[in-house]
Amino acid sequence: MITRKLAGVSAGAVGAATAVTALLLGAASGSAQPEFNDSAYGIAAEGLVPIDPTPSVESTDGEVVTDELLELPQPLGVGVLKVEAGGNAAKAQALDVNIAEQLELRVLTTTCDNAQGDVELIGGLLGGEDLPSEPAPGETIDASPLATVELNKQTENEDGTLTVEGLVLTLLPPGDAAAPLASEDFEQLEQLAPEQLQLPAEAPATVGDLRAQLEELNTDLPIQQGEALLTVTLTSATCGAEEEAPAPKPEPVETDLPVTG
Template sequence: MSGRKSVQVAMGAMVLAIPLALAGTANASGGPHGAAFALQARGAVNYGPISAVDSASGPAKKSMQEYRAPDGSLVAGVLNAEAGPGWAKSSLADLRLKLQAYGGGSGNSELEASVLSSSCSGGSGEAHLADFKWGDKREGYAPPPNTGISIPGYVSVLLNKQTRNADGSLTVVALSVKVDGHQSLDIASSTCSCPEPTATPTPSPTSPSSPPATSPPTSSAPSPSSPNESPAGPLPEAPTPVPVAGHLPVTG
């Protein structure tokens, strides 16, 4: 009986191993790839990634109506993430971040934005922010890549943070926050692979072609004519001899 149970357990393990092996193969198969998430915190406080998607199994999309951090430091609404082969995008709305929850003072301790979004496709990307406010800081709708704002020794903020990864893919984060070196938050992150370079086809060697056949040149020489004909036609008749009167000397 115990032998039968061992066989059943072994077969069950094999059945479970098959889809895991297939999943590993799909993830490692290469090709265009995309991934995204709306929000993630790492450090003293950890949560997320929220609304995380990956295109390893095909196009994917996730949405959440609202998220509140467990420690009450952050609230955001309408969190979206979407990814497909070679592209990704993410966004959230109505962000309220209380930096004092991570040990900050009262000044410049709250960060707000009505909309944050990032997108990436074919190895290039961009980010957009609307109504971004941090103390007296105000930023435009589409900041240049890696626009930095910081309070030395306390908080550093990167808008439209763009990072080229070791595998050549690009990650675009609409808002990246680091607090006192022990807490980080990435908001609206999108990652996409770069298109693989297209190999230039090498022309196959060709054998020298034979010159086109030509017909022998035709001779323009006239055909041989009969004795009574010239090349231009029949010869004219010779004139009739006319006797000429004269005296020959007599010798003897």
């Protein structure tokens, strides 16, 4: 009898401990907060004239953060840059863009929503030619051997977020060094290139010749052979996907079991 009584007490204690543990675990899992990693910026550049992302916002708690920048002077020539991020969404917008009279945009809107990206252009012109209003992801336009534009560039990041870059302008991109240069190609570079870059007096015969002459004229050129001269990113939005709700936990079912023994 004593043995039975002690065993009953032990089982009750174990049952109570199990119930408390389950309650604590349930409370802990219920209090877990969703993670956010959303961000956006208006403009950035790498290469000859590096520009840190600006204006730039980031949200890690789901709250929407906004910022804007009014008027960038030529040669960048941007009227307004607006950015916002939060709640698994991000948006960057550029208004009244005119870069060296070569790239014109009335409105460029880049969005990321629940890890899905989209880019919309209104009044886009490159060298006088129309740009697509709803570009496909990664749509690239070769304006010349010396300038390319990539629209709606999308990159899946290791943390599961998606980065959407509205427009990426690259001057002197890596490519065929033997590609011939036309005078109009060189004139376009003259208009787009930063003022501090020393250019040859006349158009070289090939892309490789141009690179060689640029290195001679600009001894402190901060780029390596085969790298782009300048890369400008206009509007970027990064967001994650909403986490799926976990499956409901099974609820214990009370049953009456016969006691034997």
